[in-house]
Amino acid sequence: MSAFHDVDCVLFDLDGTLVDTAPDLGDAANQVRIELGLPPLPDAGYRPVASAGARGLLKVALDMAPDHPEYPVRRDALLAHYRANLTRRSRLFPGMNAFLVSLELAGKPWGVVTNKPAFLTDPLMAQLKLDTRAACCVSGDQVPHPKPAPDSLLLALRQVGVSAARTVYVGDDRRDIDAARAAGIRSIAAAWGYLGPEAPHTWGAYALVAAPSDLAALLS
Missing domain, CATH: 1.10.150 (DNA polymerase; domain 1)
Structure with a gap:
């Protein structure tokens, strides 16, 4: 049985995880x-x-x-x-929309937790027509301390009305994994993202996934 079989909500980092900005x-x-x-x-x-x-x-x-x-x-x-020019070339990563649709069909909410400021996050989400699909969208300037602090993830949990134990966070940076750990949320490292100087397998995520298309199998 998958370590993620009991997940009711999936939260995503924005840049480099959900959208290729x-x-x-x-x-x-x-x-x-x-x-x-x-x-x-x-x-x-x-x-x-x-x-x-x-x-x-x-x-x-x-x-x-x-x-x-x-x-x-x-x-x-x-x-x-x-x-x-927020969305002149920015798009969902290949395979991501299909995964979002699968969550929506299963009645599982998904949302965005990003360090991007709201004056950029909100119009970007709207232009990509993701704002009406996401159950929450928390930006870094909407909390006292952005990631790697857990504040934004904890706010997302309150907004969606789900528990940390039944939520997973997907991100492409160590701070995403650190924030999830601090919030008591299981994490998935997105190897398709922008990453950073440290190899993602060293971040301590529950899983490392190569492509968005692999998420459905992992979370089923």
Whole structure:
């Protein structure tokens, strides 16, 4: 019997787990480069840092850290470009919609818990027509402490009305797994995501899944 046979609710990280947002995030970073007279960089350079937000993107785009005097201006420019083009190239990962449909047909709620701020999360979800399907959508600025703290996951549990013991969280970063552990939720590491410098098998997740299409078998 699967270790996840009793799951009633599935929560997802957003960037790099539910939706492939890296292309639009990279485009926004490249717009900042273009404004400075620099050529755009390939998508592949931004992909590993797409979950790290402006900090990661500007490190790749301009080798600029948050303590740089121009960082606030470049960050604001990046966010403005991104907000204007949230879903030009962003899409659900292949196989993800089929899994969401299977949850919906089974009467199992699913939701999103992300560190992305709500002013970006909410329109992105709406433009992809996911907002009316998700049972909850918790952004990082809606709680006192974002992931790896458990606050946002605990808020999601309250909003959906499910217990931690019957919920699973899927994420592509160690902070997702750490947050789930702190909230008492079982976790699945999404190997199709943006990941980070540490190998996902070292994060301590309950399972490591190669593709969204594998989730249905694991959670059945």
